[in-house]
Amino acid sequence: MEAHIDLWLAASIVAMSLLLSAFFAGAETAFTAASRARMLSLENAGDARAAIVNRILAVRERFIGAMLIGYNIVAIGASAFMTSVLTAVFGKSGVLYATAVMSVLVIVFAEVLPKTLAITKAEQAALLMARPVAFAVALLGPPALAIEAVVRLMLRPFGVSIGEHQSILSPTEEIRGQVALLHREGGVAKAERDMLGGLLDLSDLSVSEVMVHRTTMRTIDADLPSQEIVREVLASPYTRMPLWRGTPENIVGVLHAKDLLRALDAAGGDASRLSVEALALETWFVPGTTSLRDQLKAFLTRKTHFALVVDEYGEVMGLVTLEDILEEIVGDIADEHDVAVSGVRVQPDGSVNADGGVPIRDLNRAMDWNLPDEEATTIAGLVIHEARTIPDQGTAFNFYGFRFKVLRKARNRIATLRITPLPPPPAAKRED
Incomplete structure (x- = not known):
């Protein structure tokens, strides 16, 4: 009768120990795998359990130490108790039986099962166990602190600090x-x-990388007759036009189409009565090294959408607009007045004919490619950088998994390229 009671007592203690082991193992997995962003969002929404989870994760080493201490105490205790009981019943062979039985029970019910459930529903499991885990961390905190201090001393000669959580990634x-x-x-x-x-x-891009280059800017000679300036403004797809005098680099102002139309209406439709330069807005010059983030803030602060980009010598490089920056976020913004040609023309065979001035970022976004843009801004610049020369018409190069062929060259500039994705290389055959 006593032996029967002892077996039931042993089974009860082992079952309780396995439950506690499963709790500690599952809690460690759930809290580690839980999304910190999700927990912070729930805490901001007023979830007290999420606040507990975040508070525990703020002392991650202490939490992990407490979970490991709790898990090992109950697992080792259960194994020792089971060994003593089975040794008393079966003699020396009871050690083998206890080892086999506890190994299966611990691996299945105290390791694999709780960790699988916890990692499948990490956030839900972390919230469910938040208060019990907080109690366990408070209870096992002192020994966890002592163990943490010992581990710090052991790792110090190797230059490892367990107090630094900073990721190698930004x-x-x-x-x-x-x-x-x-x-x-x-x-x-x-x-x-x-x-x-x-x-x-x-923050990583500068205005010089997204600007409209001065060679493709639509500008107006301020010395033209007023009637011709009006015709050029009406024929342009843009509402803001830089005015120049003497040379195209000498920008004297920016003419807004709405201001011109208001003045034309006030003059009774007689363009000859207009003083176009008097209508021009003051030109805003920005350095080409300005980041897009700073330029976006500047546009919002000044409540304007247009700026001319200059280099370190004050020479005009191009122009940048608010739309240029927004297009870096949302992609190409087209309206009924935009020029239809985008510079990227997909061919039936899967290749792409692209103008040399097409930005690499725009091509990557349009085709879902991953061509590098660290060394060059445009696709022609990338080819020149890789070829280390200005290639002639008909020349082809293979790099980055693509074939680049120069279709047309204008003076020292690559005008048009054909870009063809190359098939992946065949897998190397194994030699027996």
């Missing part, structure tokens, strides 16, 4: 990686991924 890179992962898993659409990526890139 916060921007962390967000970018998370967005890329969600896109790969289908949680974020390509357009949303591109928008988030463009927003994160604003």
